Amino acid sequence: MSLKSNLHNLKEKYKGTKMAPAFNALHTFLYLPNETTHGGTHIKVADDLKRTMNTVIMSLIPCLIFGMFNAGYQHYLALGEISQATGFFDSVFWSWDNLVIGLWKVLPLVIVSYGVGLAIEFVFAVIKGHEVEEGYLVTGMLVPLIVPVDTPLWMLAVAVAFGVVIGKEVFGGTGMNILNPALTIRAFLFFAYPTWMSGDKVWVHGAVARDKAIAAGENLDAISGETILGSLAQGKEITYSVWDMFTGLIPGSVGETSAVLILLGGLFLIFTKIGSWRIMLSSVLGALAMGLIFNGVVDAGWIGEGSKFYGLMSTEFWHHLLIGGFAFGTVFMATDPVTASQTNKGKWIYGFLIGFISILIRVFNPAYPEGVMLAILLMNVFAPTIDHYVVQGNVKRRMKRLKAKTA
């Protein structure tokens, strides 16, 4: 007997019992159901939630693979064992050693994220007696991509549990949440364990452990893996070229460094009509606008080189798109259909403000020079309000038209 019919039989056996949703979910996740809908009229759409989710995951895979190589590359580069890669296709970067480190560090993050998250989804489905929701499929893939590579696994597990229960399940599960669950998880980590989420040590595998060894008296060289944003916030020179920023050969959270692969994923989402191009475009415009304002302030001489904001303010405005988590957040998280604005006009406003506020926080947050997470969470909260006013505005306009016609 094949696995499929086995699963089908299990499902039949447990039909009507409490555990039924769990078996059902396993079955439909792996295979098409054996039975089809019968009787009555029904509409069939190719795009169900599961396929939507899988499309997003597909668009994330390049980032994940790149992130694995980058984890190893940054590690060996910091140790001084390899020279800096000359370009995106350099074999120094795409080496077997790099991948081994990446697999060793990143796969556990993925496994913990999915394991804990799906376990909670299953438990809630069984308690509530409904089918397991697919919502966690994407969240589970996003989470390992937006945390530093050395994040302790137990912290990730705690954060995932918090994010899924408090961020999503209490509101009623997938489709009912106000905040993006992946960002809720990251925000939890950020506020709960700030030493693991910011600073110049956490972005490169091994840097924290080495630091501790040095503190304990061992004779080692410290590794500093400051992100570009971190360096800029401290007014340091950055050694990375624009091409490095664009291709992603820079330290950062696991999957968010490569702007080019994120762009690729974004285009794929737009092409499959799953991600909203309005949000992505308006968010980029918002970021550019804020960047231009800051550049203008610097050019006008209102802020001197001595100011602690000078480094980030004087960064060329379009560099902001390439560094930090901005690109990743804009493409994969701002466009989350559940938490974003629903109306087209609303999407423009929502996206623009995300970009605008991201750069604003990035420049002015002294402790942590990145703002895209907080900007998206903030706008998640405001998305329903934006929609409300867009809809009301439309109603008002049409009422006026109606009055003009009947008068």
Added chain:
Amino acid sequence: MGLLSKKDAKLITDPLADNNPITIQVLGICSALAITAQLKASIVMSLSVLFVMGVGNVVISLIRNIIPSKIRIIVQLTVVAALVIIVDQVLKAYAYSLSKELSVFIGLIITNCIIMGRFEAFALGNGPWKSFLDGIGNALGYAVILVIVGFFRELLGSGTLLGFKVLGDPIEKTGLYAIGYENNGFMLLSPMALIVVGIIIWVQRSRNKDLIED
């Protein structure tokens, strides 16, 4: 219970759970969020509120028939303010560091909605003994939540309970910290108190479905 009739006993036990001032009536949230990062502060705050409510309810109940109803809020405020000042002065005299820690929140007991709520809703219409029980009951209900929230926030946020390092020493890496555990800084921030209160409400309502309003 010999001392209390069944009805009187209900005045004390009801606010502890099914009619809890914080989780059911959602009153007095502000102080519950502000001062529960430490268990000790929660306990002192609870005791202060217990004193103010117990005595305040009796005083209001005793003079309830001579308060002109138009100015009753002002009279109530005067009574609370007087009691709060007593608490504040006692704390300043005997527990200065704690009083520093609680800072304005002792003074803000005056505006604690539970107190004004009980004066209005109960003490103005009942005798002193019943009012006393009601005040004590509601203050205890408030205290229960404060202590639960304070317990979890201090334990998970600082790894201590009442200042004792129950989970080990985070700097010398003993106890749980030796195996990589770290304190959850989020627990020390006020939003986490709101979430903990929310979880208590969630647990309470899923145990007793009658409490769920549509």
